[in-house]
Amino acid sequence: MRRMAPRKQQEIFDATLRLVAEKGYDGLTVEGVAERSGVNKTTIYRWWPSKAALLGAALVEADVLGFEPPDTGSLRGDLVALVESMIRLLTEPPSADIAVAALAAAARHPELDTRNFFADRFAKEREIFERAAQRGELSASADPMLVLDLLAGAVWSRVVLRGLRAPDGFAAKAVSALLDGV
Amino acid sequence: MRRMAPRKQQEIFDATLRLVAEKGYDGLTVEGVAERSGVNKTTIYRWWPSKAALLGAALVEADVLGFEPPDTGSLRGDLVALVESMIRLLTEPPSADIAVAALAAAARHPELDTRNFFADRFAKEREIFERAAQRGELSASADPMLVLDLLAGAVWSRVVLRGLRAPDGFAAKAVSALLDGV
Numbered sequence: 001m002r003r004m005a006p007r008k009q010q011e012i013f014d015a016t017l018r019l020v021a022e023k024g025y026d027g028l029t030v031e032g033v034a035e036r037s038g039v040n041k042t043t044i045y046r047w048w049p050s051k052a053a054l055l056g057a058a059l060v061e062a063d064v065l066g067f068e069p070p071d072t073g074s075l076r077g078d079l080v081a082l083v084e085s086m087i088r089l090l091t092e093p094p095s096a097d098i099a100v101a102a103l104a105a106a107a108r109h110p111e112l113d114t115r116n117f118f119a120d121r122f123a124k125e126r127e128i129f130e131r132a133a134q135r136g137e138l139s140a141s142a143d144p145m146l147v148l149d150l151l152a153g154a155v156w157s158r159v160v161l162r163g164l165r166a167p168d169g170f171a172a173k174a175v176s177a178l179l180d181g182v
Numbered sequence: 183m184r185r186m187a188p189r190k191q192q193e194i195f196d197a198t199l200r201l202v203a204e205k206g207y208d209g210l211t212v213e214g215v216a217e218r219s220g221v222n223k224t225t226i227y228r229w230w231p232s233k234a235a236l237l238g239a240a241l242v243e244a245d246v247l248g249f250e251p252p253d254t255g256s257l258r259g260d261l262v263a264l265v266e267s268m269i270r271l272l273t274e275p276p277s278a279d280i281a282v283a284a285l286a287a288a289a290r291h292p293e294l295d296t297r298n299f300f301a302d303r304f305a306k307e308r309e310i311f312e313r314a315a316q317r318g319e320l321s322a323s324a325d326p327m328l329v330l331d332l333l334a335g336a337v338w339s340r341v342v343l344r345g346l347r348a349p350d351g352f353a354a355k356a357v358s359a360l361l362d363g364v
Contacts, residue, residue, distance in 0.1 A: 024290055026208050104286035107342045108206055118344050142364050146336070146355060149344075153335020154328070156343070160289045162300050162331075173328060181363035182324050 004047060011037045012044060013058035017065075020055060021097035025105030025112065030054065052112040059102055059117040064094060069124045075132035076175055079151065082128065083171035086155045091166070100160055122148070150178060186229060193219045194226060195240035199247075202237060203279035207287030207294065212236065234294040241284055241299040246276060251306045257314035258361060261333065264310065265353035268337045273348070282342055304330070332360060 015036035020028045028051050034041040048054035059065060070081035089095050106114040122145065129144040154174050158166050197218035202210045210233050216223040230236035241247060252263035271277050288296040304327065311326040336356050340348050 024208075026206075100289045103343055104289045106345070107282045107286045110345075114343070115345065138364070143355065143359075145340075146352075146359060147364055149336040149339040150332045150356060150359060152343075153337070153339035154331040155335070156338060157331040157335035158327075161285055161296070161334075161338070163288070163292075163297065170328075173325065174332060177325075177328060177332060178359060178364050182320070182329055182360050 008039065009061070010063060012039055012054070013062040014064065016054055016058040017062055017098045017102070018094070020101045020105070021094065024101055025055070025109060028055065050111070052109065055102060056113050056116060059114060060120050065089075065098065067121055067124060069127050071127075071131070075128070075135070075137040076179060078128045078132070079147075079175045079179075080171045082125070083151050083155060083174055086152050087159065087166045087171065090155060090159050104160075147178060151175070190221065191243070192245060194221055194236075195244040196246065198236055198240040199244055199280045199284075200276070202283045202287070203276065206283055207237070207291060210237065232293070234291065237284060238295050238298060241296060242302050247271075247280065249303055249306060251309050253309075253313070257310070257317070257319040258357060260310045260314070261329075261357045261361075262353045264307070265333050265337060265356055268334055269341065269348045269353065272337060272341050286342075329360060333357065 012033060015033045016028070019032050019036060023032075030044055030048075030051050031041055033039075033051075033054065034044055037044075044054065048057060067085075070078045070085070072078050072081055089099055102112075103114060106112045125148055126144055129138060129142070129147075132138040133140070133142075151174055155166065155170075158164055158170070194215060197215045198210070201214050201218060205214075212226055212230075212233050213223055215221075215233075215236065216226055219226075226236065230239060249267075252260045252267070254260050254263055271281055284294075285296060288294045307330055308326055311320060311324070311329070314320040315322070315324075333356055337348065337352075340346055340352070
């Protein structure tokens with residue numbers, strides 16, 4: 001099977017993510033994606049056998065959720081920039097509706113596998129900790145995934161679960177709590 | 183309007199939470215709660231005008247999600263016990279399916295107001311920080327909600343978003359990262 005043209009693929013992913021943002025996972029259908037993207041339904045099914053597979057691929061591949069780890073020259077600077085980017089991801093359109101709808105749906109639908117999404121992000125986020133270790137800013141026993149869960153989780157808890165705004169300086173305060181201790 | 187008998191109310195709340203755990207928020211209906219609890223639909227509507235209001239009340243009032251803050255004698259002990267209770271809440275039946283379904287739904291349905299649920303928990307969790315301040319374990323500038331967002335968020339990120347198990351010692355490591363710094 002030859003590769004799908006990248007632009008066509010992005011149009012399918014965009015339609016998928018816009019639909020999940022508007023209608024939630026339960027309202028997402030391959031038929032709806034076909035209609036929205038103008039790509040034949042059977043063509044979509046040839047590449048992705050289910051709506052779960054299609055959304056899983058879109059989360060990793062879509063440009064709108066693209067992620068590059070910050071590189072500010074210090075661990076503190078990188079983590080503050082990372083938390084700020086997570087606040088934007090979860091509060092600003094169009095990524096907020098997409099990310100909240102898709103990630104909340106994954107909690108209830110095991111067939112929607114977001115492991116690739118998190119593995120892909122984690123592979124990039126690790127670079128922050130590798131550079132920090134090379135600069136001597138981080139002890140060898142530090143656990144990058146735990147640090148990321150604490151910081152990303154704090155953003156999710158504040159803006160998604162509690163439904164509150166992240167106040168000014170939230171990123172710097174959260175990073176300081178972790179690096180300096182409470 | 184006189185008060186509903188507490189046992190009848192708990193039966194309605196139990197039916198509500200079991201239904202949301204089984205069918206998700208979209209599958210929850212007041213008709214379904216009436217059928218499951220054996221209470222007349224019009225009686226339920228008299229007390230709670232919508233399924234959102236009913237679920238919002240059930241989250242705060244239901245015995246199955248009851249919460250008492252730990253009191254171990256130290257801030258560290260209390261926070262470790264708190265994180266362990268959050269891991270149980272989000273991974274063990276019956277609370278896991280209920281909490282994940284309801285809290286994930288709230289992210290997409292603003293009419294489902296979980297602020298009372300979090301305000302009620304926060305009022306109890308604050309006691310941990312008040313006792314720690316009295317013991318001199320906590321600086322005056324410490325921000326209890328930020329600490330709770332970091333810790334509760336880390337659990338949510340690891341077990342709900344990433345879909346991974348919290349390894350042994352996760353609670354102690356997360357608390358140590360915060361109290362001692364990374």
